[in-house]
Amino acid sequence: xxxxxxxxxxxxxxxxxxxxxxxxxxxxxxxxxxxxxxxxxxxxxxxxxxxxxxxxxxxxxxxxxxxxxxxxxxxxxxxxxxxxxxxxxxxxxxxxxxxxxxxxxxxxxxxxxxxxxxxxxxxxxxxxxxxxxxxxxxxxxxxxxxxxxxxxxxxxxxxxxxxxxxxxxxxxxxxxxxxxxxxxxxxxxxxxxxxxxxxxxxxxxxxxxxxxxxxxxxxxxx
Amino acid sequence: xxxxxxxxxxxxxxxxxxxxxxxxxxxxxxxxxxxxxxxxxxxxxxxxxxxxxxxxxxxxxxxxxxxxxxxxxxxxxxxxxxxxxxxxxxxxxxxxxxxxxxxxxxxxxxx
Numbered sequence: 001x002x003x004x005x006x007x008x009x010x011x012x013x014x015x016x017x018x019x020x021x022x023x024x025x026x027x028x029x030x031x032x033x034x035x036x037x038x039x040x041x042x043x044x045x046x047x048x049x050x051x052x053x054x055x056x057x058x059x060x061x062x063x064x065x066x067x068x069x070x071x072x073x074x075x076x077x078x079x080x081x082x083x084x085x086x087x088x089x090x091x092x093x094x095x096x097x098x099x100x101x102x103x104x105x106x107x108x109x110x111x112x113x114x115x116x117x118x119x120x121x122x123x124x125x126x127x128x129x130x131x132x133x134x135x136x137x138x139x140x141x142x143x144x145x146x147x148x149x150x151x152x153x154x155x156x157x158x159x160x161x162x163x164x165x166x167x168x169x170x171x172x173x174x175x176x177x178x179x180x181x182x183x184x185x186x187x188x189x190x191x192x193x194x195x196x197x198x199x200x201x202x203x204x205x206x207x208x209x210x211x212x213x214x215x216x217x218x219x220x221x222x
Numbered sequence: 223x224x225x226x227x228x229x230x231x232x233x234x235x236x237x238x239x240x241x242x243x244x245x246x247x248x249x250x251x252x253x254x255x256x257x258x259x260x261x262x263x264x265x266x267x268x269x270x271x272x273x274x275x276x277x278x279x280x281x282x283x284x285x286x287x288x289x290x291x292x293x294x295x296x297x298x299x300x301x302x303x304x305x306x307x308x309x310x311x312x313x314x315x316x317x318x319x320x321x322x323x324x325x326x327x328x329x330x331x332x333x
Binding site: 005006007008009010011012013014015016019020021022052053054055070071072073078096105106107108109120122123124125126127128129130132134158160161162163165199208210211212213214215216218 | 226229231232237246247248272275277283284288289290292293298323327331333
């Protein structure tokens with residue numbers, strides 16, 4: 001299709017009648033945290049929405065490591081922010097169902113596809129990804145931290161769901177860890193592991209990683 | 223402005239600017255929680271793809287498959303191993319991921 005669409009200055013399609021956009025459903029600040037049992041190694045802020053949470057973008061702080069996780073708590077449309085401390089975290093929840101949920105504004109622009117479904121609604125902030133960074137997965141699996149840099153200042157980050165389980169590293173109990181992000185400054189951040197569960201009974205015979213291949217982080221703005 | 227479209231909401235906030243890259247859904251599928259594999263998604267080849275996941279069914283653990291997509295459109299997925307408990311066996315390792323909705327969005331599909 002080369003008509004009936006809106007394109008950006010670099011000829012990138014911004015919306016058309018063929019592809020669904022990912023719309024912002026909730027933007028806020030997470031300040032209520034629940035400690036995870038056993039050693040209080042980490043804390044979570046649970047979302048329990050009435051729509052499908054497709055992506056959780058967060059703005060990390062300089063004091064803690066954090067990530068947004070889709071699912072993980074069971075139920076229907078859940079997700080959480082997991083972090084190594086209790087800092088207030090700014091977040092944005094996106095849903096692929098946003099166009100079906102939002103009302104039609106009295107002023108602005110709404111476009112429809114051939115099935116009378118909304119494909120663009122100026123009342124919705126759609127996800128804008130300014131960069132995607134491919135993080136060196138081998139270094140992550142070697143328990144190293146990786147620093148990433150980007151042009152945009154103070155963005156949101158979407159980190160893929162991930163975890164590791166290890167019996168090693170000098171701890172008496174096996175531990176579950178996750179890769180999260182910590183702000184360094186406005187244009188750089190560090191990806192590193194942090195433990196979130198120490199379990200006295202959960203066995204693991206070896207290090208187990210659930211880390212996507214490749215491990216890519218989206219840099220986003222509202 | 224030489225080219226493109228700017229759109230504001232009813233409060234005067236700029237919702238779409240000419241330099242924005244939106245995320246557009248090009249592929250969705252549901253995979254079983256104990257499955258693994260890879261496939262090529264042509265629409266995600268060289269178009270800045272990013273993959274997202276969500277539980278596809280209700281009432282379970284909410285754990286999703288571990289899923290990635292390369293810059294050139296190869297989607298891979300594998301089950302997540304975790305720890306379960308039952309009174310007979312105690313704690314044991316098992317697949318904990320469940321049926322997963324996989325969505326590939328792209329940011330730079332050209333006209």
